[in-house]
Amino acid sequence: MADDFKANEVSERYARALFELADEAGSIDKVRGDLKSLKAMLADSADLRRAVTSPVYSAEDKGKALVAIAAKSKFDMLTAKFLGLLTQNDRAAALPGVIAGYEALWAKKTGVVGAEVVSAQPLSAAQLKTIKSALRTALGQDPELEARVDPSILGGLKVKVGSKLFDASLKTKLDTLKFALKRA
Numbered sequence: 001m002a003d004d005f006k007a008n009e010v011s012e013r014y015a016r017a018l019f020e021l022a023d024e025a026g027s028i029d030k031v032r033g034d035l036k037s038l039k040a041m042l043a044d045s046a047d048l049r050r051a052v053t054s055p056v057y058s059a060e061d062k063g064k065a066l067v068a069i070a071a072k073s074k075f076d077m078l079t080a081k082f083l084g085l086l087t088q089n090d091r092a093a094a095l096p097g098v099i100a101g102y103e104a105l106w107a108k109k110t111g112v113v114g115a116e117v118v119s120a121q122p123l124s125a126a127q128l129k130t131i132k133s134a135l136r137t138a139l140g141q142d143p144e145l146e147a148r149v150d151p152s153i154l155g156g157l158k159v160k161v162g163s164k165l166f167d168a169s170l171k172t173k174l175d176t177l178k179f180a181l182k183r184a
Contacts, residue, residue, distance in 0.1 A: 038099065132145055
């Protein structure tokens with residue numbers, strides 16, 4: 001528990017430092033785009049996640065991997081240097097938290113709130129527009145939707161905004177019914 005708190009604190013400090021540097025350089029959106037790309041790469045590749053977070057790999061190896069990714073992806077120089085510094089300080093494992101912290105700072109500055117929509121099947125543009133409109137009304141802010149498909153929810157939607165989760169998935173409803181029937 002104390003280690004989780006310390007990891008969060010470290011991630012937030014690094015995220016704030018990166019955000020302030022990006023803001024001074026006028027490149028908060030560019031750095032955000034780099035971090036979103038990196039987040040997607042981490043989500044798609046178990047090998048990359050392992051390379052970044054595993055204590056088996058040295059800080060130097062982690063740094064080489066992240067700097068190579070930054071170069072190949074043509075990341076902003078600030079992002080590339082930051083990744084090098086993060087690994088040099090042996091904090092590569094904090095990268096997912098840094099990305100989340102940067103997103104939160106970006107959202108606060110721009111007034112845009114991020115929302116993740118999970119569905120069992122891909123949503124059409126019209127459906128996404130309807131969801132975005134409903135969230136705009138409910139939140140009083142413009143949401144930036146990130147749609148994801150997870151067939152395991154069977155049907156319905158899960159919408160996450162910040163730390164709040166609205167779960168209207170068929171799987172959750174069936175699990176609730178199953179639990180209620182066991183208690184009866």
